[in-house]
Amino acid sequence: MLYEQIIKDLKNKIYKPIYYLMGDEAYYIDKVTDFIANNVLTEAEQSFNQSILYGKDVDLGTVITASRRFPMMANYQVIIIKEAQNIKGIDGSDGPGKSKKPNSFLLYAESPPKSTILVINLKYKSLDKNRKLYKALEKNGVILESKRLYDSKLPEWISSYLAKRHLKIDLTAATLMADFIGSDLCKISNEIEKLLLVLPKESKVITPELIEKHIGISKEFNNFELQKAIGNKEILKANRIINYFGKNPTDNPVFLTIKTLFDYFVKILIFHYTQNKSRENLSYVMGINPYFIAEYINAAKNYPVKKTISNISILRQFDMKSKGVDVARAQPDELLKELVYRLIH
Numbered sequence: 001m002l003y004e005q006i007i008k009d010l011k012n013k014i015y016k017p018i019y020y021l022m023g024d025e026a027y028y029i030d031k032v033t034d035f036i037a038n039n040v041l042t043e044a045e046q047s048f049n050q051s052i053l054y055g056k057d058v059d060l061g062t063v064i065t066a067s068r069r070f071p072m073m074a075n076y077q078v079i080i081i082k083e084a085q086n087i088k089g090i091d092g093s094d095g096p097g098k099s100k101k102p103n104s105f106l107l108y109a110e111s112p113p114k115s116t117i118l119v120i121n122l123k124y125k126s127l128d129k130n131r132k133l134y135k136a137l138e139k140n141g142v143i144l145e146s147k148r149l150y151d152s153k154l155p156e157w158i159s160s161y162l163a164k165r166h167l168k169i170d171l172t173a174a175t176l177m178a179d180f181i182g183s184d185l186c187k188i189s190n191e192i193e194k195l196l197l198v199l200p201k202e203s204k205v206i207t208p209e210l211i212e213k214h215i216g217i218s219k220e221f222n223n224f225e226l227q228k229a230i231g232n233k234e235i236l237k238a239n240r241i242i243n244y245f246g247k248n249p250t251d252n253p254v255f256l257t258i259k260t261l262f263d264y265f266v267k268i269l270i271f272h273y274t275q276n277k278s279r280e281n282l283s284y285v286m287g288i289n290p291y292f293i294a295e296y297i298n299a300a301k302n303y304p305v306k307k308t309i310s311n312i313s314i315l316r317q318f319d320m321k322s323k324g325v326d327v328a329r330a331q332p333d334e335l336l337k338e339l340v341y342r343l344i345h
Contacts, residue, residue: 006032015117016117016141017118017140018112019117020137021033021146022125023144027146027189030186036078045074048071049076049077051080058081059087066079080119081118082121085122085125089104149185150183152288154183155174176217177191179260180217195211218244222252226241226261238344246333254332255319257336259319265303265308268299268300268303269308271296272305273305314343315343318338
């Protein structure tokens with residue numbers, strides 16, 4: 001089930017006995033967990049009927065025993081299990097040995113009490129869809145598989161997040177933020193919330209200037225601008241950015257720069273081998289916003305197929321060098337200077 005549908009049902013007081021929240025993206029798992037914790041029971045009811053347990057502190061038997069209790073002076077009790085990935089058998093697996101006992105959580109899921117709302121918060125793991133438990137949860141509960149977003153989707157997610165606040169964001173600013181913060185939606189949302197605290201009331205559009213001022217991301221010296229400079233073969237600009245990175249290595253880790261450039265040249269290679277070069281099709285197969293297609297058209301002219309493939313190979317070599325494989329670990333700024341020279345020339 002989609003996150004939006006789950007929240008809609010919860011707001012309409014349509015509750016299920018089990019919420020199995022799993023996957024690599026913690027943001028949606030935590031949002032559903034927090035909504036249930038804060039909204040299903042009143043403050044008075046929570047005192048006797050809401051428990052938050054941690055997987056490292058409890059076993060499966062404790063969870064099931066707690067879940068089978070009846071609520072006190074309320075229609076429901078809420079049991080929230082955080083860090084559930086630490087509980088043996090929570091995935092429906094049987095016990096060890098020849099005399100395998102049926103999994104107790106599977107038995108619970110097949111016939112859960114209607115008066116308990118059990119929330120399983122299972123981060124960075126997913127339940128095998130072939131397990132009997134998955135089918136039981138589909139029938140009697142809710143399964144949310146929260147997958148990590150592709151990097152290309154992050155600017156769109158940031159725009160959507162702000163649109164709910166009746167705010168807009170410059171596309172370059174959204175790309176800048178996504179590139180700097182990475183794909184962790186919790187971190188992105190936290191940075192946006194910090195930004196909104198200091199945003200002037202009259203401001204309705206988030207610009208690169210605002211991000212630079214309040215989040216500390218340079219609108220001139222970042223990986224997004226570096227890839228553009230390399231794509232345009234602007235040697236002076238590329239070296240200015242590299243020099244800035246050398247003076248601020250903590251905010252500009254070399255591995256992230258290499259990854260960004262690797263992804264950039266892979267997209268250029270996809271451009272070369274895509275026959276249908278309409279903006280819509282290129283946007284789809286390359287995983288980028290149509291707004292940036294012109295940039296890749298220009299870069300493809302500067303980097304023919306043979307050079308693009310060579311650059312991808314060079315980036316692989318420098319990724320290994322940055323990790324000290326087969327060579328002494330070089331200083332990041334010196335490594336990037338050599339890398340940029342070899343990519344452009």
